[in-house]
Amino acid sequence: ALKKLSKLKKTPTMTHDGTPITLMANIEFPDDCNAALENGASGIGLFRSEFLFMSKAGDMSRLPGEEEQFEAYKKAVVIMRGRPVTIRTLDIGADKPIGISDFSVLNPALGKRAIRFCLAEPELFLTQLRAILRASAFGPVKLLIPMLVHAFEIDQSLAMIEQAKSQLKAEKVKFDPNIPIGAMVEVPAAIFALSMFTRRLDFLSIGTNDLIQYSLAIDRVDPEVAHLYNPLHPAILTMLSTVIRAGAKAGLPVSICGELAGDPAMTRLLLGMGLREFSMHSTQLLTVKQEILNASLKELAPRVKRILSLGEPDAIERAVEKVRQLPA
Numbered sequence: 001a002l003k004k005l006s007k008l009k010k011t012p013t014m015t016h017d018g019t020p021i022t023l024m025a026n027i028e029f030p031d032d033c034n035a036a037l038e039n040g041a042s043g044i045g046l047f048r049s050e051f052l053f054m055s056k057a058g059d060m061s062r063l064p065g066e067e068e069q070f071e072a073y074k075k076a077v078v079i080m081r082g083r084p085v086t087i088r089t090l091d092i093g094a095d096k097p098i099g100i101s102d103f104s105v106l107n108p109a110l111g112k113r114a115i116r117f118c119l120a121e122p123e124l125f126l127t128q129l130r131a132i133l134r135a136s137a138f139g140p141v142k143l144l145i146p147m148l149v150h151a152f153e154i155d156q157s158l159a160m161i162e163q164a165k166s167q168l169k170a171e172k173v174k175f176d177p178n179i180p181i182g183a184m185v186e187v188p189a190a191i192f193a194l195s196m197f198t199r200r201l202d203f204l205s206i207g208t209n210d211l212i213q214y215s216l217a218i219d220r221v222d223p224e225v226a227h228l229y230n231p232l233h234p235a236i237l238t239m240l241s242t243v244i245r246a247g248a249k250a251g252l253p254v255s256i257c258g259e260l261a262g263d264p265a266m267t268r269l270l271l272g273m274g275l276r277e278f279s280m281h282s283t284q285l286l287t288v289k290q291e292i293l294n295a296s297l298k299e300l301a302p303r304v305k306r307i308l309s310l311g312e313p314d315a316i317e318r319a320v321e322k323v324r325q326l327p328a
């Protein structure tokens with residue numbers, strides 16, 4: 001099966017009835033871009049920049065500075081040769097600690113993680129923003145911000161990006177002045193206040209790993225509750241569909257970059273909801289592509305609409321499985 005899949009590498013990704021779909025890769029380090037290309041990724045949908053920091057876990061003085069970060073981001077951009085690279089700003093805390101003492105300890109997943117940490121450490125954040133902007137001079141870069149919930153967090157982030165831009169401009173350092181800026185949609189409250197996001201930003205990326213954790217109140221790293229972690233919970237499906245539709249209405253691209261996007265059992269369901277961009281671990285790209293090539297949107301759309309109205313987990317599971325078995 002692997003051999004057959006590898007034949008799909010250069011096949012354009014589109015549904016059986018001709019709608020183009022974008023398949024991107026999630027990476028942790030710049031070198032992961034090679035596997036992304038080998039598996040036919042059309043870009044990087046999620047560069048988890050915190051891994052550059054986690055590998056140095058320890059004290060603040062050993063964290064990667066602007067030059068080291070710039071070299072890493074630039075390397076990814078250069079390897080991808082003109083394909084977009086979506087760099088997410090630091091998402092540390094909770095399940096991704098970097099060993100410095102300044103995190104919330106009581107309930108780290110609900111504590112000072114990700115953008116909350118960055119806004120509390122403006123120097124560290126500005127350093128990263130400058131490094132990302134500088135990399136954008138070498139190819140298409142998109143800037144993605146994790147864990148946004150409040151309007152003021154979006155506004156402060158945008159203001160810091162402007163500050164980084166004007167510093168670089170004054171220093172005559174090149175960057176893309178129109179770099180697209182997007183939000184991770186991964187806290188349920190964001191979904192019920194989406195206009196706050198669509199008004200201010202250029203794209204949305206749904207982080208289903210955290211979205212499911214926060215919606216179902218299940219610690220994503222706690223094995224005791226892993227069996228309750230169900231992506232097919234009707235509330236989750238409703239939330240995904242809400243974001244996809246709101247994005248389309250506002251004219252903003254929406255992708256999913258959580259593990260859900262790489263699960264071939266979910267591909268047709270997500271296509272039927274209207275999702276057109278997926279980002280996943282490179283090893284999943286060709287399997288998901290095969291699902292897409294055999295899927296007919298015309299058939300899927302009405303079936304998925306019905307699934308969204310079912311409301312009963314067993315019925316949903318059966319219907320999703322049936323949709324998966326549909327011939328092309």
Ligand code: PEP
Nearest residue numbers: 186207208209210257258
């Ligand atoms: C997510 O939350 O779904 C996501 C893609 O980000 P991470 O897994 O890095 O938190």
Ligand code: MG
Nearest residue numbers: 186207209210
């Ligand atoms: Mg997340």
